[in-house]
Amino acid sequence: MTHANVSPKFLKAHTPGYREISSFTVMSFLIIMLLVTGFVSISIGPVTIPFDRMATALLSGSVHGTQTARDQLILLSIRLPRVVMSSIVGALLAAAGTVMQGLFRNPLADPGLVGVSAGAGLAAAVVIVGGDRELPQSVMNSPFLLPLAAFFGALAMTAMLYQIATWKGRTSIAIMLLAGLALGALASSGTGLLVFLANDQQLRDITFWLLGSLAGATWLKIAAITPFLILFLGSSLFLGRALDLLSLGEAEAFYMGVAVERLKRFLIVLVAAAAGAAVSVSGIIGFVGIIVPHLLRLVIGPGHRLLLPASACCGAIILLAADTLARTVAAPAELPIGIVTAIFGAPFFLILLLKQRALVSG
Amino acid sequence: MSPLLEADSLSVFAGRKTLIDRVSLSFTPGQTVAVIGPNGAGKSTLLRALSGEIRPQSGQVRLNGKTITSYLPHVLATHRVVLSQQINITFPFTVAEVVGMGANGEATAKTEASIDLVLAELDLLELADQPINTLSGGEQQRVHFARVLVQHAHGQARDGCGIMLLDEPTANLDLRHQLGLLDIAKRRALRGALVIAIFHDLNLAALFATHVIVMNRGCIDSHGPPEETIIDKMLERVFEIETAVSQLPESGAPFVLPQRMIVAQHFRAESDQA
Numbered sequence: 001m002t003h004a005n006v007s008p009k010f011l012k013a014h015t016p017g018y019r020e021i022s023s024f025t026v027m028s029f030l031i032i033m034l035l036v037t038g039f040v041s042i043s044i045g046p047v048t049i050p051f052d053r054m055a056t057a058l059l060s061g062s063v064h065g066t067q068t069a070r071d072q073l074i075l076l077s078i079r080l081p082r083v084v085m086s087s088i089v090g091a092l093l094a095a096a097g098t099v100m101q102g103l104f105r106n107p108l109a110d111p112g113l114v115g116v117s118a119g120a121g122l123a124a125a126v127v128i129v130g131g132d133r134e135l136p137q138s139v140m141n142s143p144f145l146l147p148l149a150a151f152f153g154a155l156a157m158t159a160m161l162y163q164i165a166t167w168k169g170r171t172s173i174a175i176m177l178l179a180g181l182a183l184g185a186l187a188s189s190g191t192g193l194l195v196f197l198a199n200d201q202q203l204r205d206i207t208f209w210l211l212g213s214l215a216g217a218t219w220l221k222i223a224a225i226t227p228f229l230i231l232f233l234g235s236s237l238f239l240g241r242a243l244d245l246l247s248l249g250e251a252e253a254f255y256m257g258v259a260v261e262r263l264k265r266f267l268i269v270l271v272a273a274a275a276g277a278a279v280s281v282s283g284i285i286g287f288v289g290i291i292v293p294h295l296l297r298l299v300i301g302p303g304h305r306l307l308l309p310a311s312a313c314c315g316a317i318i319l320l321a322a323d324t325l326a327r328t329v330a331a332p333a334e335l336p337i338g339i340v341t342a343i344f345g346a347p348f349f350l351i352l353l354l355k356q357r358a359l360v361s362g
Numbered sequence: 363m364s365p366l367l368e369a370d371s372l373s374v375f376a377g378r379k380t381l382i383d384r385v386s387l388s389f390t391p392g393q394t395v396a397v398i399g400p401n402g403a404g405k406s407t408l409l410r411a412l413s414g415e416i417r418p419q420s421g422q423v424r425l426n427g428k429t430i431t432s433y434l435p436h437v438l439a440t441h442r443v444v445l446s447q448q449i450n451i452t453f454p455f456t457v458a459e460v461v462g463m464g465a466n467g468e469a470t471a472k473t474e475a476s477i478d479l480v481l482a483e484l485d486l487l488e489l490a491d492q493p494i495n496t497l498s499g500g501e502q503q504r505v506h507f508a509r510v511l512v513q514h515a516h517g518q519a520r521d522g523c524g525i526m527l528l529d530e531p532t533a534n535l536d537l538r539h540q541l542g543l544l545d546i547a548k549r550r551a552l553r554g555a556l557v558i559a560i561f562h563d564l565n566l567a568a569l570f571a572t573h574v575i576v577m578n579r580g581c582i583d584s585h586g587p588p589e590e591t592i593i594d595k596m597l598e599r600v601f602e603i604e605t606a607v608s609q610l611p612e613s614g615a616p617f618v619l620p621q622r623m624i625v626a627q628h629f630r631a632e633s634d635q636a
Contacts, residue, residue: 106452244463247453251415251446256463256513257439302453 021299023306030313034087037317041086041324042079046331049074085217086323087316088229089278090288094315095232096274097289098308100158102243103267104165104176107294107352111275112286114180116157118187120272120279121210123153125194128205143224151276157183158268158275212283212338214323221281228277233312235270240305243267247302285338287345288315288322294352364427366391366556367412367442367525371421374407381407383580384421391523394551395558396567396588399577400601405560406447408577409527412558413444425525439466440517442525443510447533449502454493457486457505464512476515480508483546485539500534507531507543514550523554530560544570564618568592576600592616598624 043049049057049071057071093111100109100116111117127135127149161183165176195206208216242263245253254260278285292315293307300306319337322344326335365388374382382404389395397405410416412423414430423430425441433441443464451460461481465473481487484504489497494505510526517524526547532540544566551557561567567574568588576583576591578600584591589609597605597618604621 241463244455244459247451247455248449248460248463249446251410252444252449254415254435255413255439255442255444255446257436257466259435297453301459302455303459 026300026306026310027313030310030317034313034317034320037320037324038083038087041083041320042075044324044328045074045079047074049079081219081222082214082217082323083320085222085225085281086214086320088222088225089214089282089285090315090317090319091229091312092225092232092274092278092315093285093288093319094292094311095229095236095308096271096278097315098293098304098311099232099239099243099267099274100271100289101293102246102304103162103264103271105247105249106176107297108177108290108349110287110290111154111158111271112284112289113349114161114176115182115184115187116154116161116180116271116275117279117284117286118184118191119157120150120154120276121284122187122190122194123149123156124280125191125206129194129198129202132202143220147224147228147277147280150280151273153187154276154279155269155272157187158272162264162268208283210284211336212285213334214282214319214337215327215334216281225277225281228273229312232270232274233309235266236304236308236312239267239270240303240308243304243308244302283338285319285341287341287349288319290352291345291348292318294348365389365424366426366523368424369408369412369421370424372408372411372418372423373420374404374411374416374418380580382411382418385580385582386421387575387582387585389525389556389558391554391556392551393556393558393573394548394571395556395573395575396571397558397560397575397577398562398564398567398592399583403577403600404580405577406529407580409444409529409558409560413442413527414438415444439513440521440524442527443514443517445507445510445526445528445531447529449506451494454495456491457481457494457497457508458490460494460505461486461508461512464509464514464516466513466516473512473516477512480511480515483511484508484542498534500536500539503531503534504539504543507546511546511550514555518555523556526550526555526557526559528557528559530562532561532563532566540566541569564592564597564616568615568617589614589616592618 039051039054043051043054053067053071054075057068057075060068096111096116097109100111101107103109124146127146131145161176161180164179167175191206191210195203198206242253242258245256245258246260246263248256250260253263275289292311296307296310296314300310319341322340323337326337326340329335368388369385372382372385373380385408397408399405407416411418412430414423414425414433417431425433425438430438458477458481461477462473465477478487481490484507486501486504486508489501489505494502497505507528510528514524514526528547531543531547535543547557547559548570559570561570571588573585574588574591575585576596583600584596592607593616594605594607597603597607602624604624605618606621608617608619609615610617
């Protein structure tokens with residue numbers, strides 16, 4: 001600690017080289033991977049459409065009665081919406097996970113795991129069952145009704161969880177996980193009660209939430225959740241530094257210039273928006289939000305400026321791959337997507353838990 | 363000189379417990395201030411109130427004559443920096459990344475150079491690319507002090523001298539780094555910064571400070587230059603120990619060698635009987 005006479009050359013050699021890979025490389029790689037996965041996913045299914053036929057179908061205008069016309073139908077009204085929706089849902093889930101982990105300052109938070117998705121599902125079930133009786137048909141038909149309901153369900157859940165887990169400016173990991181378990185169980189039992197009260201059609205709708213599925217993809221649903229993705233990507237531009245500072249603790253973040261209370265409120269809304277939107281179109285799909293940010297941190301480091309957009313992108317890739325697997329591995333039947341992500345995600349979570357054991361018990 | 367920072371009849375309560383009781387103080391640029399006192403005397407609470415983090419129930423803290431709670435967080439961050447006692451980071455940020463957080467998000471060549479200088483000043487260059495959570499407690503403490511220095515340098519560029527509030531900055535450090543840290547803080551004070559630090563080691567406090575504040579049970583017991591405050595009577599009254607305070611030959615700074623604790627009268631009577 002003496003006032004060392006350090007030559008500039010020596011400094012250069014140790015210049016906090018920061019991370020080896022540049023942000024540009026990371027994002028380009030992820031976007032290319034997303035496009036490749038997307039094209040592969042569009043191509044395979046009950047009818048395999050190779051890339052040359054895909055190009056013909058997508059680039060030519062409307063034709064009738066040919067193979068190209070059939071390809072167009074499959075691509076534009078079945079596969080493409082599903083691929084686009086899987087990507088957006090995956091991006092939203094991973095985004096919600098990343099923001100939530102930043103908010104709670106620990107890598108074990110995930111909207112599916114701590115009941116936020118369950119809260120969104122409960123709110124959606126309430127609307128499905130109660131709305132039929134109480135709301136006019138025109139409102140019930142709006143594509144934005146369920147995303148909004150799911151958003152408010154997720155919002156209530158996240159806010160409650162944060163209130164319970166944070167005490168005197170410190171957020172306890174153990175309390176967060178346990179409170180999430182309890183709140184999630186409460187929400188699930190509420191949903192179970194609604195299942196009991198529901199008629200056949202409502203029951204089908206609710207079951208769809210519980211299992212999670214991307215099979216019902218339509219352009220309308222995509223339109224309903226895209227604003228949430230834009231909201232997230234837009235805010236991730238200026239949230240990076242604040243989230244980095246928040247990882248030092250609330251007091252430190254304040255000392256370094258962050259308006260902490262305002263930031264926390266905004267993050268809670270953001271998590272709820274992303275998780276709610278994802279749940280509203282695809283039901284409850286777990287573990288994407290926990291796997292993606294963790295994997296990325298190992299490669300690109302924990303800095304949120306890059307982590308936020310990268311996890312959106314990587315989440316899209318992973319859910320797209322999982323969904324492609326889910327609909328092809330047992331064709332013509334489809335595995336529920338929630339089961340696929342759980343098969344890979346649950347062991348991953350256990351490994352993560354073992355590595356973080358000291359942290360959780362502390 | 364008008365005070366840079368002042369506390370005006372400051373009181374802080376937690377429930378029914380009084381943490382700070384009507385404390386009034388004023389500080390000018392260039393001062394090095396040591397806050398000492400037994401556990402639970404309200405030292406950390408005082409520091410947090412001076413930082414603007416906690417809102418006092420009565421009285422106020424004024425920075426440049428303006429109530430500190432009226433400053434926006436990002437403005438406050440350019441005026442004063444704070445080093446807390448304990449910071450846990452769960453994400454594996456590297457040392458360089460943590461220190462860089464002090465730079466207000468600016469990633470210019472000038473900032474990187476200032477980060478490098480601070481890393482060199484604190485013997486952290488070799489650790490620059492290590493994740494912070496793999497370091498020892500003392501190393502982490504130095505990293506956070508480096509972060510605070512970078513933030514201070516940035517604020518100074520914008521708002522002049524500035525304030526450093528350090529909560530037990532030497533707690534986990536070895537002797538060499540303790541002295542080194544005090545040296546760095548003193549140099550900042552020579553350039554006009556106000557440095558207020560909490561100490562448990564009275565000898566370090568005496569070495570460091572131009573001004574000592576002795577706290578006891580939420581009140582100011584006494585304050586003034588070290589040789590007038592760190593004296594036998596104060597140590598008996600506040601710390602309840604018997605000591606022999608002597609003086610360092612060169613500087614005349616007080617030097618404390620604790621002898622034994624003072625046992626309350628009735629306890630002594632009992633133990634004598636047994």
